[in-house]
Amino acid sequence: MRAFRAGLLVGCLLVALCPPVEADPHPSSHDVEEAREAVRDRSKRLGKANADLATAQSRLDQLAAEVERLVEAYNGEVVRLRQAEQAHALAQTRLAAADVEVERARQGVALMAAESYIGLSPMKPIVGMIIDDGGVDGFLHRAGTLGHLRNERSAVLARMRDAQEVASIMRTQAAGAYAARQSASERARQAKLAAEAAVAGQRRDTQELRARTRSLQRRVDAARSRAELLARRRNAALAGLxxxxxxxxxxxxxxxxxxxxxxxxxxxxxxxxxxxxxxxxxxxxxxxxxxxxxxxxxxxxxxxxxxxxxxxxxxxxxxxxxxxxxxxxxxxxxxxxxxxxxxxxxxxxxxxxxxxxxxxxxxxxxx
The missing domain is CATH 3.90.1720.10 (endopeptidase domain like (from Nostoc punctiforme))
Structure with a gap:
């Protein structure tokens, strides 16, 4: 209880000796200068923020240009892909025609084989010429016939070989065109993925820039409000004028x-x-x-x-x-x-x- 009374007494003495400080209704010139300095300092910070915003905008412009480059690369790969598809389609058409020719030649060879199988082998005409009693004229006729048959068989075989060779070339070309198509397609896909990644990055940067712009705008508004507030306070302080x-x-x-x-x-x-x-x-x-x-x-x-x-x-x-x-x-x-x-x-x-x-x-x- 004594301690409480002593504390109360000390408190009363402090109140008596140190009365509350009242706000000066008339700010001094020093107070006014401090207020002006605060406005100048806020303006400097705002100027730096605007410079940062300009730098961020420059980075965004560079990113947009890079995205355009990647998109154009993708467009180029799409064009090359279409060209590869056209080359592949043309090669497939030629290959189909070559396969038809091979099939025709193969049918000719098959017919020749069938004729040999049923008794028209190359030896039989020769035996027939030996035992035939038709005389010299008959022999010469049959010899000519045999030569014609051999030439026809040779032509059939040669046509088949040529057709097979052409088909082989067409098949190689078709395979090459297909590989080119696949390669172009993969390049196009990679370019597209790169462009999409760049666009996503641009979107993130844009969102960050917008957020920063909003923050800067709030700072500008705050600076303006601060300046207006200072003006109103000074107006109130100088109301006696x-x-x-x-x-x-x-x-x-x-x-x-x-x-x-x-x-x-x-x-x-x-x-x-x-x-x-x-x-x-x-x-x-x-x-x-x-x-x-x-x-x-x-x-x-x-x-x-x-x-x-x-x-x-x-x-x-x-x-x-x-x-x-x-x-x-x-x-x-x-x-x-x-x-x-x-x-x-x-x-x-x-x-x-x-x-x-x-x-x-x-x-x-x-x-």
């Missing part, structure tokens, strides 16, 4: 502060995007003063005001050479407390910033 004054300068400044967080776009003058002179032109338009969309004529739109006499709505100009107004490149609008509202540059948004920059030339009060 908006006054209830009714002068034209107050009207212009108050309207310009309502545009915080809108993106900078070159040559834009609203309503969703602005460049520097487009923002100031529209702000003073709300106050009833017509300005050109150009820093050159906005600089001469009214009397020049000493920096120690600035009023809300005055235009602040910045130049490459501070002694030479012809080099003015940027304009902002004074909103009080040494702050201005302006549209800075590409990649940034309308925001509040200090007027004290090294390139500050001077101020103009439009009328």
């Amino acid at each position: 908006v006054t209830g004054g009714s002068s034209m300068g107050d009207m212009a400044a108050n309207w310009a502060l309502t545009q915080l967080g809108k993106p900078y776009v070159w040559a834009a003058d609203g309503p969703e995007t602005f460049d520097c002179s487009g923002l100031t032109m529209r702000a003073w338009e709300k106050a009833g003063v017509r300005l050109d969309h150009w820093t050159g004529t906005q600089w001469t739109s009214g009397p020049h005001v000493p920096l120690d006499q600035l009023r809300r709505g005055d235009l602040l100009f910045f130049a490459h050479v501070t002694a030479d107004p012809s080099t003015i490149h940027h304009v902002g609008m004074y909103v009080g407390r040494g702050q201005m509202v302006h549209a800075p540059q590409t990649g940034d948004v309308v925001r509040v910033a200090s007027i004290w920059r090294g390139d500050l030339v001077g101020a103009t009060r439009p009328r």
Whole structure:
């Protein structure tokens, strides 16, 4: 119990001596600079991510080109396969014709064998000529007949040999054409498999690229949301800059502060995007003063005001050479407390910033 009371007492003393820290409703310039640095850092990471995306896209393009090459290789093998099929079909036709010729020759030989079997052997005509009593004329006639038979048999045998030789050649050619067909078919199959594998790889890479693109888009959106959030927080922190004054300068400044967080776009003058002179032109338009969309004529739109006499709505100009107004490149609008509202540059948004920059030339009060 004593320990509890002692702890309670210590706790009360700590509360009394160390009150809770309240959030500063007015961020310091250091806080603002840290916020800007966070935006710049996010922009750098986003730039690197975009570079990675470009590299991934390049790899995908290379893969697509390789797939096209493989598909064309497959198409070539298909053409060669068709040619091999045509050669094989032609060889088969020729082989069939050769087989028919062989069969005819074989029938002739078979007939000759049958004739020999039934008594018309080569010896019988010779014996007949010896025992025949027909005289010399009969002998010569039978000798001629025997020579004719022998020539016919020789022709039949020669025709059969020729037919067999032709058939053998046709068979060899058919076998070669078939082998070529099989080889072409296998090459076509391998090329097709390679193309299919490459397409599958391309699909995987594409899916990965799409997922990465979605992730990058989320990062871009997050960066944009972060920038807009910073603008809103600064707007809220600097809400005291908006006054209830009714002068034209107050009207212009108050309207310009309502545009915080809108993106900078070159040559834009609203309503969703602005460049520097487009923002100031529209702000003073709300106050009833017509300005050109150009820093050159906005600089001469009214009397020049000493920096120690600035009023809300005055235009602040910045130049490459501070002694030479012809080099003015940027304009902002004074909103009080040494702050201005302006549209800075590409990649940034309308925001509040200090007027004290090294390139500050001077101020103009439009009328």
